[in-house]
Amino acid sequence: MSEQADVAKYNSGKLQKQWKVDLIGFAFIAPWLIGFLGFIIGPMIASLYFSFTNYDLLSPPTWIGLDNYINMFTNDSRFWQAIKVTFIFVFGSVPLKLAFALFVAMLFNTKRRGVGLYRTLYYVPSILGGSVAIAVVWKQLFGREGAINDILSLFGIPSVSWVTSPDFALSTLIILVVWQFGSPMLIFLAGLKAIPAELYEAAAVDGASPLHQFIKITIPMLSPVIFFNLVMQTIQGFMAFTQSFLITEGGPMDRTLFYAVYLYEKAFAHFDMGYASALAWILLLICGIFTAFIFRTAKSWVYYESEGGK
Amino acid sequence: MKRQKNLKTLIYHGSIWILGLFMIYPILWTIASSLKPENEIFRNAASLIPSEIRWGNFLKGWEGFGDLSFATFFINSTFVTTMVVIGTLFSSTLVAFGFARVNFRFRMPLFVCMIITLMLPQQVTLIPQYILFHKLGWVNTYLPLIVPAFIGGIPFFIFLMVQFIRGIPRELDEAAYMDGCSTFGIFWRVILPLTMPALATVAIFSFYWTWDDFMTPLVYLNDTKLYTVALGLQMFSDPSSLSAWGPMFAMSVASIIPQLLVFLFFQKYLVEGITAGGVKG
Incomplete structure (x- = not known):
């Protein structure tokens, strides 16, 4: 260099x-x-x-070797529930969020009038969506007597208690997260603007359909940006806390027990710091494995225009 | 031909408005509910137009809980946020300049360490940090919220500033150096004034993240007198408190007003910050 x-x-x-x-x-x-x-x-x-001790903050930690880890894997059904919920949440929300973000970014990648205003409008939820205010409101919006059921009843759909129903509670949280697709959308939009228009013109001359252009030009040219969004959103997904903690409180019946919520409970409700530390290290391991996996596969699907453009 | 084009334009704008309505509906609904008479919030729940405007919700909500008004929470949040923004600006500029412009030994390995911490889940350090702050006697003070900002607690901002400083022509530094400027002088008189747009981006992001932050205050603040707005709002959904829906919606709206205002006035910097991380990085 x-x-x-x-x-x-x-x-x-x-x-x-x-x-x-x-x-x-x-x-x-x-x-x-x-x-x-x-x-x-x-x-x-x-x-x-x-993580190798028994520690409650009051008395000094006592060494118990691998007991926390062994307990976790063999004897703790809530740990497995938290893993399951978090995986469903990450694999449900991240692809949906990125798909929406890309779709809307493509709609906005035009020289039409009003696009600036639209971009602002679509970004507002992402600015506010992570706040406690929206979490508190979300609970009511999707509550039994909330606005969503009111709207659905217009179409003759019977009302559902979204937040307290074991079947729908997690979906309610996924909708909240997907709704905040603004940041990846802006990143996609910047990436789309950087694709040279000549590529599309040449493809159109050769008779490539819009779908074909999307698969053969847009996706490969955008792949570094997709890669970045994928890594960031996956890590954020594994760390998600506020939504579950405030809206569903991990329930009903642990159906929305996010890993971070379980960890918080162990550490700050039960003051089981040793066990919670072990949980934290498993989380780090999971995030590490996923990041490594995305990086490893990146070579086969992420396209860099020039070697210098990393 | 022209007609077809007009039709296409109409479909384009029409569908964006319809989809946009879905996007913005929960926020409009929050604002509408904050102005509705209490018994109307869940009757005709979907409606966005209150039968009569009730500003009283805001007055009642502002009174807060017991002898704690929302004024306290807003003052607390403002104090914490201001300190965090100052701390973040201080640490991210200094550190970024060091990484971007000074060729000290171990520069690259340390830079890589910083990039790795970008991806470190907050939960991993949460517990030992809590134990550390507990031992230092910092629990139930603002120190655990503020001090990390002064020591580069959020590496994303350092990364953002490094990217920006790298884009400033090096000839400027060299010219200043030839004129007898010290390294700190170059930082203070040459680079810092040129990084103003990036500083604005950093300030806005750290404002957002601190104002919104729920987990850190939840863990460290026990005394309700110290609560930030985020924790104050949560008290509304506490099952033991009598649920007052009107005031709850009103305070939710009040808590997002600062964020909305900053967004409307400084949108440009926000967009730049988000895209700088994803595209140039």
Whole structure:
């Protein structure tokens, strides 16, 4: 990289001694470095240790080896329920969210008038959707006497208690998350604008149908952006907390017991810090495996125009 | 031919408006419900037009719970958010400049470490951090909410600033250096003024995330006097409190007004921030 060579020439070499540069560099990144060591690496090591202990915050931790992990996998049906719910949530919401985001982005990728206003309109839910206000309201909107049932009854559909029904509670949360497709939409839109129009013109001259153009041009050209959105949304999905905690409180009958909610319950309701730490490490492992999987497969489906364009 | 084109335009705008109505309906419904008389919220629930406007919901909601009014929650949230924004601006600019412009040893490995923490689930550090803050006696204070911002707690912002600073021509630094400017001088007088648009993006995002944040205050704040707006709102859905629907909707609306205003005035910076992470990254 020429950039690095530039930095080297300008910062060190004839101009400044390397130790001086080191000192200056570390001074600048000191805030982050302190945070990284003290609030991330340190706590992570501590948490790995706690995961092998029995610890309730009041008495000192006692070493119990792999017991927390063994218990979790063999003796804790709520752990498996949380895994199941979280997977359904992630695999239900992420593809839907990205599909919506791409569809709407393609609608907005035009020079028609009013698109700026539309983009704002469609983005507003994403600005507010994560807030407690919307979570509290969502519960009522989908409540037995809420607006959704009122609208459905116009079409003769009997009212459902969305939030408290074991069959619909998770779907209600998925709808809330999919509704906030604004950020991936904006990223897709920027990606679509970067695709050269000549590609489509050439394809049209060759008689390619719009569907064909979509599969052969849009998807490959957009694949780095799809990749980015996929990684970010998947991780966010595994971390989801507020929706379940506020709207369904994990219920009914643990049908919406998100992993993060279960972890919170173990740590801050039961003060079982050792077990909760073990849960946290399993979550990290799951996220790591998924990210690695997406990265590994990326080579076969993500197309980079130039090697430099990473 | 022209007629067909007009028809297409009509279908395009028509379908976007219809879909847009679905998108925006829950928000309009919240606003409408906050103005409805209490007994009307769940009768004709779907309606967006109150039979009469009741501002009283806002007054009643603002009174809050017991001797705690929503003014307290708003003051608390404003304080925490302001401090977090200041802390984030402070740490992200300094650290980003270090990574983008100073060629110290271990620069790349440390930068990679920072990128990895971008993808670290919050829950992994939550428990040990809680134990740490508990030992420091910080639980039930604002310190656990504010201090992390000053030490680069959200690496996304550092990443965003690094990307931006890399786009500033290096000749500017070199010219300043030749004129006898120190590295800090280059940061302060040359780079910082040029990063204003990126700083705006960082400030807006950290405002949003802090204002919205529920989990961190939930974990660290026990005393209701310290509650932020997010926690205050949650008290409405507490089954032990008498559910007052009108005031609940009114305070929900009040809590999102700052976010809506910031969005309407600074939309441009928000869009830039979101797309910078996804496209240039």
